[in-house]
Amino acid sequence: MQSILRTLICVLTGFTVMGAAAQSRDRQMRTLIDSVLAERYYVTPYDTNYVVRPDGRLTLKVRMNQTGNSFHAKGTVNDIYSKADLRTSHKTTFSVAAIYRGIGIGMAINPAKWKGIYKDYEFNLNYYSNRISLDFSYQRSESLAGDVQRDDNMSRLESGDVTLKIANLAGYYSFNHRRFSFPAAFTQSYIQRQSAGSWLAGISYQGGSIKTSDNLKARSLNAPDINIGVGHIGIGGGYGYNWVIGKRWLLHFSMLPTFVVYSRNKFTVNGERKQAKHMRFNMIFNERVAIVRNFSPRYFAGATLVMNNSIFDDEAVVVNQNKWRARAFFGMRL
Numbered sequence: 403m404q405s406i407l408r409t410l411i412c413v414l415t416g417f418t419v420m421g422a423a424a425q426s427r428d429r430q431m432r433t434l435i436d437s438v439l440a441e442r443y444y445v446t447p448y449d450t451n452y453v454v455r456p457d458g459r460l461t462l463k464v465r466m467n468q469t470g471n472s473f474h475a476k477g478t479v480n481d482i483y484s485k486a487d488l489r490t491s492h493k494t495t496f497s498v499a500a501i502y503r504g505i506g507i508g509m510a511i512n513p514a515k516w517k518g519i520y521k522d523y524e525f526n527l528n529y530y531s532n533r534i535s536l537d538f539s540y541q542r543s544e545s546l547a548g549d550v551q552r553d554d555n556m557s558r559l560e561s562g563d564v565t566l567k568i569a570n571l572a573g574y575y576s577f578n579h580r581r582f583s584f585p586a587a588f589t590q591s592y593i594q595r596q597s598a599g600s601w602l603a604g605i606s607y608q609g610g611s612i613k614t615s616d617n618l619k620a621r622s623l624n625a626p627d628i629n630i631g632v633g634h635i636g637i638g639g640g641y642g643y644n645w646v647i648g649k650r651w652l653l654h655f656s657m658l659p660t661f662v663v664y665s666r667n668k669f670t671v672n673g674e675r676k677q678a679k680h681m682r683f684n685m686i687f688n689e690r691v692a693i694v695r696n697f698s699p700r701y702f703a704g705a706t707l708v709m710n711n712s713i714f715d716d717e718a719v720v721v722n723q724n725k726w727r728a729r730a731f732f733g734m735r736l
Contacts, residue, residue, distance in 0.1 A: 458735030477719030636660030
């Protein structure tokens, strides 16, 4: 009887030990699964010591924007020195925007266009993430005007004499995207907590055309029929830096110079195609500046400036083009 009881106790004890071991393995497995899921959940594409998401997912902003474009050219062709300084009218708009986790939609009004003063058309598209950022703009303008010098003779190019169409594209890749945030400066969908910078790689495109209008021909019988078309693609690298001051202020500066690796130019005068000269120096520069003031985790204000500058030198003529967009804003997070 005692042997039977001992055997029964041993069997029951064995099952108990096996059950306890099985429960222990189950707990270990659940702990491992929970740790893996937690790690996947909390891993972010940025270093939270430097960059964080704001508490509010929805951002509302009111903005005032102003854009402009200018051209400067000088050179000597057929022993005749020429110089031109031309500018388009400035476009001023007021807009409201709603941004959810970096994706936004906005509505803008242009008082000058409503009054018929500003007749140009312009479209801007911007995408900012910590890793990749894009700036695209397209402008169709008939307001290009300015002074034109030909030897000692000065003349005036009036608004409506030429039609300008031009597109600019700048794309950035940030190598230190875990600690350096473009959106912190330009969309405020992130907050930069500590100062950080990053080397940048990028690509630029600039293309468009300038064509004389019937207004110029009607005003001057000797005015030539000119059609100029250009297209340039540049590749380069630069640097950007976010400077955090006192946990309230953010200053941003970045520059991306690109060397033109592909160029296509077309030059037609009175229907006759002219041979475009080889470019001796051809570069496109992209610069960004921003200042942001965080009054609290909810309210902020600031200003930004985005510029696209190009320099083309074909040994006879040097052309410099400057496209810029300035913006002031005030916003709140919900």
